[in-house]
Amino acid sequence: MAYAIDTSPLKSNNPLVFDASIFQKETNLPSQFVWPDHEQPHLEQPSPPLEVPPIDLNAFFSGEPLSVSNTTRLVNSACQQHGFFQVFNHGVDLSLINEAHKMMNLFFQLPLVEKQKAQRKFGEYCGYASSFTNRFSSKLPWKETFSFRYSAHPNCSNIVQDYILSVMGEDYSDFGRICQEYSEAMSKLSLDIMELLGMSLGIERSHFSDFFKDNDSIVRLNYYPPCQKPNQTLGTGPHCDPTSLTILHQDNVGGLEVFVDEKWHSIAPCSEAFVVNIGDTFMALSNGLYKSCLHRAVVNNHTPRRSLAFFLCPNMDKVVRPPKALVSDDTQSMYPDFTWSSFLEFTQKHYRADMRTLDAFADWLQKQKKS
Numbered sequence: 001m002a003y004a005i006d007t008s009p010l011k012s013n014n015p016l017v018f019d020a021s022i023f024q025k026e027t028n029l030p031s032q033f034v035w036p037d038h039e040q041p042h043l044e045q046p047s048p049p050l051e052v053p054p055i056d057l058n059a060f061f062s063g064e065p066l067s068v069s070n071t072t073r074l075v076n077s078a079c080q081q082h083g084f085f086q087v088f089n090h091g092v093d094l095s096l097i098n099e100a101h102k103m104m105n106l107f108f109q110l111p112l113v114e115k116q117k118a119q120r121k122f123g124e125y126c127g128y129a130s131s132f133t134n135r136f137s138s139k140l141p142w143k144e145t146f147s148f149r150y151s152a153h154p155n156c157s158n159i160v161q162d163y164i165l166s167v168m169g170e171d172y173s174d175f176g177r178i179c180q181e182y183s184e185a186m187s188k189l190s191l192d193i194m195e196l197l198g199m200s201l202g203i204e205r206s207h208f209s210d211f212f213k214d215n216d217s218i219v220r221l222n223y224y225p226p227c228q229k230p231n232q233t234l235g236t237g238p239h240c241d242p243t244s245l246t247i248l249h250q251d252n253v254g255g256l257e258v259f260v261d262e263k264w265h266s267i268a269p270c271s272e273a274f275v276v277n278i279g280d281t282f283m284a285l286s287n288g289l290y291k292s293c294l295h296r297a298v299v300n301n302h303t304p305r306r307s308l309a310f311f312l313c314p315n316m317d318k319v320v321r322p323p324k325a326l327v328s329d330d331t332q333s334m335y336p337d338f339t340w341s342s343f344l345e346f347t348q349k350h351y352r353a354d355m356r357t358l359d360a361f362a363d364w365l366q367k368q369k370k371s
């Protein structure tokens with residue numbers, strides 16, 4: 001079997017490197033990529049599609065009373081059931097989305113050593129990772145990712161482009177510029193969606209958009225190479241996003257699945273739409289009313305798949321606590337107050353994000369307080 005041997009000091013105790021150009025032809029998957037039987041996808045039985053409401057953001061922002069009440073009702077019901085919906089007429093230029101996909105294609109086609117200029121370091125969430133061979137020793141995801149920080153703080157006006165140029169070099173200025181523009185567009189869209197979520201919860205429209213104005217978010221480019229044994233592995237394992245809100249754009253290949261009513265359901269790609277889902281931090285902000293739902297990405301044996309994720313996160317030191325209107329004497333606060341910086345650190349240094357990250361974090365916080 002063909003493995004590339006890693007020579008970097010980072011992974012001295014783990015020689016496995018995921019080089020997609022080699023691994024996509026492998027018929028014997030290294031055992032680290034083989035997921036346990038109960039988590040393996042059964043691709044021979046296609047997952048039924050999930051009914052996700054199509055949300056017309058333009059109609060909502062028109063202020064026309066019927067559109068507003070229909071939209072908030074649909075969002076409220078989807079978020080209480082599973083936390084997934086799709087947004088249309090979102091105001092993001094389709095040519096910017098296409099450019100971002102083109103740049104992402106170019107990036108992932110680069111030779112491994114070139115991509116490794118941006119190698120993600122242990123304990124950090126930014127950079128390039130070919131699978132997580134230096135982070136985890138089993139249930140490795142069949143993917144490459146490139147993640148970077150976006151901050152809406154006025155002092156960080158060019159943060160994405162500066163980061164990409166600093167790690168990849170001057171030749172990557174178009175890549176940096178498009179990623180910067182895309183991140184800004186996603187941050188703006190996320191604040192619009194926060195207004196909608198605030199209204200759908202019956203609280204002050206600006207409550208959550210104000211809370212996230214100075215967001216410190218994560219943008220991630222995902223590349224899922226073909227796999228000769230797609231039934232044995234996963235592109236992204238079952239998890240709930242620890243972040244607040246995810247805005248995902250998938251290419252036309254398909255692979256995103258959501259666990260609802262005890263079954264996996266697919267969400268078909270749609271180039272004009274973004275898939276939006278509630279993450280654990282927003283579940284805490286809504287006092288458990290809106291759900292952060294289990295999802296995963298499956299791979300296939302013929303076509304590479306790409307997706308672009310914007311993970312909205314609060315400013316690092318803001319206290320995550322639901323508004324008073326969502327906490328009654330009976331319900332109390334479902335989760336302890338926390339900061340995003342501590343939750344992020346938990347996912348990067350102490351716990352691999354899965355379906356119970358928020359509960360595990362709440363227990364961990366409790367123990368920290370006691371000791």
Ligand SMILES: C=C1C[C@]23C[C@H]1CC[C@H]2[C@]1(C)CCC[C@@](C)(C(=O)O)[C@H]1[C@@H]3C(=O)O
Nearest residue numbers: 141218236237239241242243311344347353
């Ligand atoms: C804070 C984060 C951790 C992860 C990236 C962002 C939001 C989603 C998380 C993740 C995708 C959930 C599944 C497991 C994970 C390890 C992955 O497969 O990428 C998670 C990310 C991470 O820790 O890098």
Ligand SMILES: O=C(O)CCC(=O)C(=O)O
Nearest residue numbers: 222236241256297307309
């Ligand atoms: O690529 C996808 O479709 C989903 C990826 C995902 O869930 C994530 O990165 O959190």
Ligand SMILES: [Fe+2]
Nearest residue numbers: 240241246295
């Ligand atoms: Fe996710």
